[in-house]
Amino acid sequence: MCIDDKESIVKKGTVEDAYIWMGEKLEIIDDVPCGNIVALAGLRRGNTGATVTSCEEVDAHVIRGMNFTVTPILRIDIKCTQINVKNCLVRRIERLQLLDPMVISSLDDDVTGLFIGGVGELHLQICRKDLQDNVASLGQMTSSSPVVSFRESVHLWSARTASVRSLSIQLCMKARPMKAGLAKAIDDGRIGPHDDPEARSKILEEEFGWDKELAKQIWCFGPYNTGPNILVNMCKEVKHLDKIKDLVVSGFQQASKQGPLFGEKMWGICFELRDAVIDHKIDPKNFVYKREIVSNTKKVMYAAYLLANPILLEPMYLVGIRAPECHLEIIYQAIYEKMGHVLEEAKMPCTPFYNVKAYLPVRKSLGFFTNLRARTSDQIFHQQVFDHWRVLYSDPLDPETEAGKLVVETRMKKGMGKMEKVSDYEK
Numbered sequence: 001m002c003i004d005d006k007e008s009i010v011k012k013g014t015v016e017d018a019y020i021w022m023g024e025k026l027e028i029i030d031d032v033p034c035g036n037i038v039a040l041a042g043l044r045r046g047n048t049g050a051t052v053t054s055c056e057e058v059d060a061h062v063i064r065g066m067n068f069t070v071t072p073i074l075r076i077d078i079k080c081t082q083i084n085v086k087n088c089l090v091r092r093i094e095r096l097q098l099l100d101p102m103v104i105s106s107l108d109d110d111v112t113g114l115f116i117g118g119v120g121e122l123h124l125q126i127c128r129k130d131l132q133d134n135v136a137s138l139g140q141m142t143s144s145s146p147v148v149s150f151r152e153s154v155h156l157w158s159a160r161t162a163s164v165r166s167l168s169i170q171l172c173m174k175a176r177p178m179k180a181g182l183a184k185a186i187d188d189g190r191i192g193p194h195d196d197p198e199a200r201s202k203i204l205e206e207e208f209g210w211d212k213e214l215a216k217q218i219w220c221f222g223p224y225n226t227g228p229n230i231l232v233n234m235c236k237e238v239k240h241l242d243k244i245k246d247l248v249v250s251g252f253q254q255a256s257k258q259g260p261l262f263g264e265k266m267w268g269i270c271f272e273l274r275d276a277v278i279d280h281k282i283d284p285k286n287f288v289y290k291r292e293i294v295s296n297t298k299k300v301m302y303a304a305y306l307l308a309n310p311i312l313l314e315p316m317y318l319v320g321i322r323a324p325e326c327h328l329e330i331i332y333q334a335i336y337e338k339m340g341h342v343l344e345e346a347k348m349p350c351t352p353f354y355n356v357k358a359y360l361p362v363r364k365s366l367g368f369f370t371n372l373r374a375r376t377s378d379q380i381f382h383q384q385v386f387d388h389w390r391v392l393y394s395d396p397l398d399p400e401t402e403a404g405k406l407v408v409e410t411r412m413k414k415g416m417g418k419m420e421k422v423s424d425y426e427k
Helices: 083-099 121-135 182-187 197-208 241-257 287-306 325-337 368-375 402-414 422-426
Strands: 002-004 009-011 017-022 025-029 038-041 074-079 104-106 115-118 151-154 162-165 169-177 218-222 229-233 269-278 310-324 341-347 353-361 381-392
Touching: 074 121, 083 104, 083 121, 115 121, 151 169, 162 287, 162 422, 169 287, 182 197, 218 241, 229 241, 241 269, 241 287, 269 287, 287 422, 310 325, 310 402, 325 341, 325 353, 325 368, 353 381, 368 381, 381 402
Parallel strands: 229 269
Antiparallel strands: 002 009, 017 025, 017 038, 074 115, 104 115, 151 310, 162 169, 169 269, 218 229, 310 353, 310 381, 341 353
16 A cells, blocks of 8 residues: 555555565565565556555554665766667666666657666666666667766846746746755755645744745745745735746746756755736636746746856765775875865774775766776775765856856757847846
8 A cells, every 4th residue: 555645645556576686686585584675566556755554454564765865966868769779768767767766867758858867977887788788689779978967056146136028927036045054955855845834934944044924935846846946925915826826836847947057957046936917817727828927937037047146066976985005195196186175084993094085076077986996906995975066166157167168068968059148038
């Protein structure tokens, strides 16, 4: 039985078989001892991420989901020319996501939009090999080099209120950066859309300096309704606002999922709806009005974003390297060559080894450890995990800066064309 607390939906399913992982294979077993990862067949139609329990037990025993401390920050684009290969790929990617919850994907109708994302270079190599092995008999599949995910954020308040007007509606909005720690608290699940409004308002007021009444005016989080961006209603006595609320929220979700710089997710931004003028004849159920409102919401968000000193955030690894003392100089040199930063160095008691901890930009990490092992004759042991998003302190709107070059390069790869200006969105 699957119970989704968010929508109070109960679904029943029958477990057909239980499996346990043995290397790369799944073995059917009758019972599973504690400490193992279990695969249950037959519950595919259940709610992903919901509570699962047995309906035959008088005292229900909850099977709890695993908590992950990693984030998919690398992806590879996948292309194929034959439709039968694509169909096979889609099915295999769906199965891969069932087996590995850390795999993300985009299953668009357009073949060029197909990609998988993972937590690291080795993770993606394993996923890519799995896909290639399963479609090799049908046709050719090609994949790109790993691409790093960035985040689009802002540094200051919008210089002025952005405004977008059409025949039926006018929306006015400002963007501002969240206070330090709030976006991470949302990412970590401490604050979210399903919290009690009073409790959430109290946390926002006491820890992040929000006005308590303003905190109650949060319309939604995004993208995906849970992301680290917030839409707040600051309108006063606007008629017919309830009519368009759901459509404004929909536009917010789309805009926060694909920012205006180069289509990456937004991060750590609070959008304030300052004012709205709505035609009393507007029908939110009419497709034309729906499209108009959603489109205007995206435009006014993009304009507000560009008016708020845009910045790029890049993912950073926390790296741990264990090596003998004779290789420490090589390790330090390799880290600094890749714009990394050493945090600490500590000798392991009663051993000839040292532990080095450092921050390393993910975009500079591709091939880093392979090269480092070669330079140290394979005498190092390393681990890395996503730690935080770091600001790239250069103007992403200036094509001559480091951030600007990344934006131009990525837009070209995605076929996005020339970047729009604030005036293009507000016209």
